[in-house]
Amino acid sequence: xxxxxxxxxxxxxxxxxxxxxxxxxxxxxxxxxxxxxxxxxxxxxxxxxxxxxxxxxxxxxxxxxxxxxxxxxxxxxxxxxxxxxxxxxxxxxxxxxxxxxxxxxxxxxxxxxxxxxxxxxxxxxxxxxxxxxxxxxxxxxxxxxxxxxxxxxxxxxxxxxxxxxxxxxxxxxxxxxxxxxxxxxxxxxxxxxxxxxxxxxxxxxxxxxxxxxxxxxxxxxxxxxxxxxxxxxxxxxxxxxxxxxxxxxxxxxxxxxxxxxxxxxxxxxxxxxxx
Amino acid sequence: xxxxxxxxxxxxxxxxxxxxxxxxxxxxxxxxxxxxxxxxxxxxxxxxxxxxxxxxxxxxxxxxxxxxxxxxxxxxxxxxxxxxxxxxxxxxxxxxxxxxxxxxxxxxxxxxxxxxxxxxxxxxxxxxxxxxxxxxxxxxxxxxxxxxxxxxxxxxxxxxxxxxxxxxxxxxxxxxxxxxxxxxxxxxxxxxxxxxxxxxxxxxxxxxxxxxxxxxxxxxxxxxxxxxxxxxxxxxxxxxxxxxxxxxxxxxxxxxxxxxxxxxxxxxxxxxxxxxxxxxxxxxxxxxxxxxxxxxxxxxxxxxxxxxxxxxxxxxxxxxxxxxxxxxxxxxxxxxxxxxxxxxxxxxxxxxxxxxxxxxxxxxxxxxxxxxxxxxxxxxxxxxxxxxxxxxxxxxxxxxxxxxxxxxxxxxxxxxxxxxxxxxxxxxxxxxxxxxxxxxxxxxxxxxxxxxxxxxxxxxxxxxxxxxxxxxxxxxxxxxxxxxxxxxxxxxxxxxxxxxxxxxxxxxxxxxxxxxxxxxxxxxxxxxxxxxxxxxxxxxxxxxxxxxxxxxxxxxxxxxxxxxxxxxxxxxxxxxxxxxxxxxxxxxxxxxx
Numbered sequence: 001x002x003x004x005x006x007x008x009x010x011x012x013x014x015x016x017x018x019x020x021x022x023x024x025x026x027x028x029x030x031x032x033x034x035x036x037x038x039x040x041x042x043x044x045x046x047x048x049x050x051x052x053x054x055x056x057x058x059x060x061x062x063x064x065x066x067x068x069x070x071x072x073x074x075x076x077x078x079x080x081x082x083x084x085x086x087x088x089x090x091x092x093x094x095x096x097x098x099x100x101x102x103x104x105x106x107x108x109x110x111x112x113x114x115x116x117x118x119x120x121x122x123x124x125x126x127x128x129x130x131x132x133x134x135x136x137x138x139x140x141x142x143x144x145x146x147x148x149x150x151x152x153x154x155x156x157x158x159x160x161x162x163x164x165x166x167x168x169x170x171x172x173x174x175x176x177x178x179x180x181x182x183x184x185x186x187x188x189x190x191x192x193x194x195x196x197x198x199x200x201x202x203x204x205x206x207x208x209x210x211x212x213x214x215x216x217x218x219x220x221x222x223x224x225x226x227x228x229x230x231x232x233x234x235x236x237x238x239x240x241x242x243x244x245x246x247x248x249x250x251x252x253x254x255x256x257x258x259x260x261x262x263x264x265x266x267x268x269x270x271x272x273x274x275x
Numbered sequence: 276x277x278x279x280x281x282x283x284x285x286x287x288x289x290x291x292x293x294x295x296x297x298x299x300x301x302x303x304x305x306x307x308x309x310x311x312x313x314x315x316x317x318x319x320x321x322x323x324x325x326x327x328x329x330x331x332x333x334x335x336x337x338x339x340x341x342x343x344x345x346x347x348x349x350x351x352x353x354x355x356x357x358x359x360x361x362x363x364x365x366x367x368x369x370x371x372x373x374x375x376x377x378x379x380x381x382x383x384x385x386x387x388x389x390x391x392x393x394x395x396x397x398x399x400x401x402x403x404x405x406x407x408x409x410x411x412x413x414x415x416x417x418x419x420x421x422x423x424x425x426x427x428x429x430x431x432x433x434x435x436x437x438x439x440x441x442x443x444x445x446x447x448x449x450x451x452x453x454x455x456x457x458x459x460x461x462x463x464x465x466x467x468x469x470x471x472x473x474x475x476x477x478x479x480x481x482x483x484x485x486x487x488x489x490x491x492x493x494x495x496x497x498x499x500x501x502x503x504x505x506x507x508x509x510x511x512x513x514x515x516x517x518x519x520x521x522x523x524x525x526x527x528x529x530x531x532x533x534x535x536x537x538x539x540x541x542x543x544x545x546x547x548x549x550x551x552x553x554x555x556x557x558x559x560x561x562x563x564x565x566x567x568x569x570x571x572x573x574x575x576x577x578x579x580x581x582x583x584x585x586x587x588x589x590x591x592x593x594x595x596x597x598x599x600x601x602x603x604x605x606x607x608x609x610x611x612x613x614x615x616x617x618x619x620x621x622x623x624x625x626x627x628x629x630x631x632x633x634x635x636x637x638x639x640x641x642x643x644x645x646x647x648x649x650x651x652x653x654x655x656x657x658x659x660x661x662x663x664x665x666x667x668x669x670x671x672x673x674x675x676x677x678x679x680x681x682x683x684x685x686x687x688x689x690x691x692x693x694x695x696x697x698x699x700x701x702x703x704x705x706x707x708x709x710x711x712x713x714x715x716x717x718x719x720x721x722x723x724x725x726x727x728x729x730x731x732x733x734x735x736x737x738x739x740x741x742x743x744x745x746x747x748x749x750x751x752x753x754x755x756x757x758x759x760x761x762x763x764x765x766x767x768x769x770x771x772x773x774x775x776x777x778x779x780x781x782x783x784x785x786x787x788x789x790x791x792x793x794x795x796x797x798x799x800x801x802x803x804x805x806x807x808x809x810x811x812x813x814x815x816x817x818x819x820x821x822x823x824x825x826x827x828x829x830x831x832x833x834x835x836x837x838x839x840x841x842x843x844x845x846x847x848x849x850x851x852x853x854x855x856x857x858x859x860x861x862x863x864x865x866x867x868x
Contacts, residue, residue, distance in 0.1 A: 042811065043824050050821050054646040077651075079731070079811045083502060086509050091722045106323050110509045146499070147506025152324075171413065171493045172503075174809075177824035181393050182493070184827070187408055204827050 026095050026225070026232040036073045038064045039080035039088050039097035039224075043177050045200030046256045046263045047100045059256040063117060064098040066248060067223075070239040081175070083147040086111055089224050096236060097224035100194060102149045112229065113222030114236045117249075118196075119269045121215030122150050125183065125198040126190040127208065134213035138163045140189035143179040146172040150193040153217045176201070194219050196257070196265055203262035237274075244271040287692035294693075308723055316510045317517050328504045332517055335500030339525075342418050342486040342496060347479055349422035354429025361434040365609055367616040372430065379427035381798070381845035382838045383805035384420070384485055385816060390838060391420045392492040393823075394830045398626065417489035417496075425482040432478060436471030437463065476533035480526060487522075487709035488806075497521060498711060512723060515715055519708055526707035634829045635836050638822050642837065645818055655732050660813030662840055665804040668732070668814060672739035672804075673797050679740065680747025685777070687752055698748070705745035710806055714738040718810045735807035735814075743800050750792045754785035787859050794852035798845045805841070815840060 030036045040060055041048045048058035056077065068075040078094050085097040089111045100120070103113045124137060131137055138161045144151045151172055158166035171188060173179040180201045183191040191198065195211060202209035223240075225233050243249040249271065257265040280286055302308075318329045360372030379387065392413075396404045440463055448458045490499035501518035505511035642661045650658020656667070686698035705713060717738040722728055729737070758781050766776040808817040819837045823830055 042821070050825065052825070054641060054821075056651070081811065083506050084810070087505070087511050087719060090509065091719075091728075093722060093728050106507075107509075146503060152507075172495075173493050174491060175820070175824075177820060178393070178491075178493075180827075181823075181830065185393065185396050185408075186404060187396070187412065 026092075026229045027235055028231075030071070030073055030095055030232070034073050035076050036068050036071065036096065037076045037078055037094045038068070039078050039085050039094040039099050040064060041081065041085075041099045042079050043175055044100055044197050045204075046261070047197065047200070048098075049200075059118075059252065060098045060100065062252045062255065063243075064096075066243055066252065067096075067098075067236060067239045070242060071235060082145055083174075085224060089226055092226060095226070095232070099224070100197065100221055101224050102194075102219040103222040104149055107224075111227050112225045112233055114225060114233060115240060115272045116220040116222055117240050117271065118221040120194045120196050120219040120221060122153055122192060122217045122219055123195040123198055123211045123215060124154075124190040124192045124213060125202055125209055126212050127183075128210045131190070131212045134216070135161060137190050137212065139165070139169070141169050141171055141187070143171050143173060143182045143188040143191040144193060145176060145179055146174055148193065149217070149219065154192040157216055192216070196263065199263045199265060206262070240271065241273050244273060281691070281693075284692060291693050291696055302724070307726075312512065313510060314513055316504065316508045316513055321508065324507060328508065328514075329517075331500040331504055332497065332514075332521065335495060335497035335518075336521055338414075338489075338495055339483075339486050339497040342414070342421065342489055342494070343483045346418045346422040346425060346486070347482050349419065350425035350429055350478075350482060353422060353426030354433055357426065357430040358433030358437070361430060362437060365612075367613050371616060371619075376427045376430050377846060378842060379424055380431070381802075381849070382841045383802040383816070384424045384488055385491060385805045385808070386834065386838050386841060387424055388417060388420045388488060388492055389816075390834045392416050394834045397831055413493045414489075417486075417492050417494045421482065421485055421489070424485070425478055428478050428481070429475060432471050432474045433467075435474075436467040439470055440466050472533070472537045476530070476537070479533070480529050483525060483529060484522070484709040487711050498709065511715075511719055515712065515719070519712055519716070522709060522712060523704065523707040527703070630832055630835075631829055634826065634832050638826070638833065639836070641822060642815065642818055642840065645813055655730060661818040662815045662844075664732075664812070664818075665801065665814040666844070668736050668739060668804045668807065668812070669797070669801040671736050672743055672800050676740045676743035676747055676800070677793070679744030680751055683744060684748035684751025684755070687748060688755060702745045702748050705742055706749070710738070710742050710803055711809060713742050714806060714810060717741070731807070731810050731812045735804070735810060735812045739800055739803060739807075742803070743796060746796050746799075747793060750789050750796065751785070753792070754789040755781060757788055758785055790856050790859065791852065794848065794855075798848050801845060801848070802841060 040056070040058075042056065043049055044058070044060075046058050048056065048060040051057050061077070064077070065075055078088070080088055080094070080097060080099050085094075085099045085101060086107060088094045089097055096114075100118070101107075101113075102120075103116065107113070124134060124142065126137070134157070138158065142154055142158070144154050151170065155166055155170050158169060163169060171182065173182065176193070176197060179188075179191050179193070182188050190212065195215070198209075198211060202211070223236055225236060240249075243252075250267075253267060255261070257263055257267070316328055317332070318327070320327045357372040357375050360368045361376065363369050363372070396407065399407070444462060444466075445458065448462050453461065486496060487498040489496045490502070495503070497518055501514040502511075504514035508514075644663050645660025646654075646658040647660070647663070648657045650656070656664075659667070683698045683701060686694040687702060689695045689698075714735060718731070718734040721734065721737075762780055762784075763776060766780045771779070804812075804814050805816040807814050808820065811817065815837055819833050823833045826833070
């Protein structure tokens with residue numbers, strides 16, 4: 001009986017210990033506690049994923065680490081998914097989300113975004129040599145991920161291109177890895193999401209996969225932050241701009257998307273820098 | 276004074292109502308939620324998407340119902356077939372049935388679904404794969420996968436039902452001159468059928484709730500649609516509440532129907548003709564009718580035996596021929612089954628031989644302990660994960676839910692409404708929902724209600740504990756109700772109070788009886804830890820997905836390995852339980868003179 005008692009008290013103590021205040025300006029709270037809680041994905045290669053040594057690495061991870069370093073605080077990584085990242089910011093469970101998240105108007109109604117720190121666009125991944133244009137994929141099944149802008153974009157695109165079964169031809173999965181597996185099985189003809197994610201997966205089996213057609217959409221990635229907290233948003237924006245100005249950003253960028261990497265993605269635009 | 280006051284129903288009810296009212300007022304008006312509620316997303320047209328998202332839930336409900344109905348029928352068929360197989364004298368059939376039941380009962384449904392969807396097609400030839408994919412593969416994969424899973428539970432229920440019939444009854448009916456089919460039809464099946472209705476009914480209910488897992492293979496069922504609303508509007512609280520209410524009403528109506536069927540077929544107690552029971556009878560009429568038709572159908576298929584003993588020559592000849600052809604048919608069926616069995620074993624052996632064992636061996640460490648002991652600062656338990664994480668979660672959930680179950684089970688039996696009604700609400704609410712919904716509630720909505728965050732590990736463990744507690748409470752109630760009432764009276768009349776009666780007389784006996792059911796529940800928790808993957812807990816299934824994500828071309832190996840790992844743990848637990856049960860049941864222990 002004594003054992004159960006101690007288990008019970010240990011659990012109760014743990015619950016109390018993990019209690020974090022919800023309200024309050026994020027900037028002050030982060031500076032006071034010295035810890036920033038960052039939402040990061042776990043299965044987006046090369047954004048944020050587990051490598052061969054079971055370490056959590058990627059472009060987003062490095063960006064988050066660098067922002068935290070410039071703010072002078074410790075980082076606490078919180079695993080998020082497509083579905084959880086926005087809820088977490090709303091609830092205050094994380095202070096920012098660096099999770100290849102497109103800045104959209106609908107999302108901006110519930111949370112705020114930093115300046116765009118990465119420019120991506122949606123494409124379709126398909127087996128090499130099968131399709132030459134997006135029109136060839138009309139009437140075929142396409143995989144995407146639930147809860148993303150890609151899902152809405154691809155459905156609208158299929159509808160515009162005149163696919164009568166556009167709703168049932170888009171199959172949504174919970175995770176990127178599942179969508180890729182469905183593609184590999186031949187369950188779907190293509191997989192549509194942000195091109196860097198697709199590049200990451202295609203690089204696993206060089207020569208077998210290719211990106212079809214032009215960009216379907218613009219996907220400006222922002223860092224998600226809590227609504228109406230300009231001090232915190234400014235701090236992050238300044239950190240991003242400083243990174244860009246002193247070249248750290250390009251270092252991180254080239255580490256993951258540079259010409260020597262399997263995920264080569266040329267940098268075409270500039271981060272917005274305020275004078 | 277206080278005691279007589281509190282024993283009055285109106286006093287209890289008014290205290291209860293005032294507690295609920297106080298909670299409602301506190302959370303409704305004074306409490307500061309970190310969240311603004313907007314219920315209109317469920318019934319108004321969303322301006323961004325131009326659609327009424329409430330319809331999404333209705334589409335989801337349709338899919339859920341379709342999966343539930345089809346898989347229930349299939350599962351019942353599979354369960355009957357393999358349940359009879361478990362009683363068969365023909366060994367290969369018995370072995371296959373036993374393997375089917377043990378394997379599918381002791382691995383998580385989630386892993387099975389992943390296997391059917393992601394791994395199985397890779398083993399098929401290209402043409403067959405394309406043919407399969409031409410169908411609505413997601414839907415059929417989820418439905419049939421679910422049916423195979425539920426079927427393994429139903430097979431055990433049906434076997435136990437048939438076995439529970441007294442052997443003397445069989446002998447008596449044989450000696451009264453009935454033949455095998457008549458005995459089956461008139462004596463055994465009706466009795467067995469009545470005995471198994473309650474457990475079979477709860478399998479139907481579980482089947483409905485388990486259909487929520489169809490979403491992992493991309494089927495747009497109710498859970499999926501509620502998540503879709505969440506991801507479109509970020510209104511997770513509202514969407515999940517709606518899904519919860521729909522699941523709850525589905526569960527309650529299913530259990531209502533089953534209770535009525537049960538009551539009608541038993542015909543032991545006199546039914547009160549109040550409005551409630553009348554409406555239940557009305558609802559369940561088609562089901563009862565179907566069952567009667569099935570019974571009659573059996574009577575038509577199995578012909579009555581000839582009444583007279585004297586047969587004409589032609590009749591004798593026909594009888595002879597039919598007897599011989601029956602025997603030949605029987606032998607042929609057995610032979611073909613045996614050949615099929617051997618071929619199946621050969622295929623399995625070939626498949627196992629072609630496995631990339633090196634990959635399994637290399638990833639075993641990761642699957643068992645993830646990156647322990649090199650965890651990072653934000654890891655819990657020094658980076659532990661995988662199988663050991665599942666075990667830790669289930670051990671915590673098991674130990675705490677046992678006490679919750681004990682307390683709530685006793686509370687549910689209390690005469691005092693203040694205890695009874697909240698306990699009943701807890702049990703019904705939790706048991707009426709799929710575990711995945713309970714996990715979402717704990718994970719997303721504890722922060723909304725209590726302004727506190729807990730890690731994924733702890734929220735999944737709490738959800739598992741709360742979920743299991745409700746099931747154990749019902750087991751406890753059943754166990755205590757099995758103890759003869761005279762024992763309470765005897766204990767009370769010797770001057771023991773409620774607490775001491777329970778502690779020294781009732782619970783020791785009741786707990787002994789409950790062991791099989793409780794262990795079954797513990798095995799279920801262990802399997803259910805796999806669901807924690809939806810919120811990203813590093814347990815076995817999630818780690819397997821990470822590995823699969825990285826290795827990419829070995830899903831067959833990875834999913835088979837984790838299925839075997841789950842199986843080993845669950846099967847070991849059930850063997851242990853059987854031993855324990857054997858040792859604790861006195862009438863099975865042989866007396867030594």
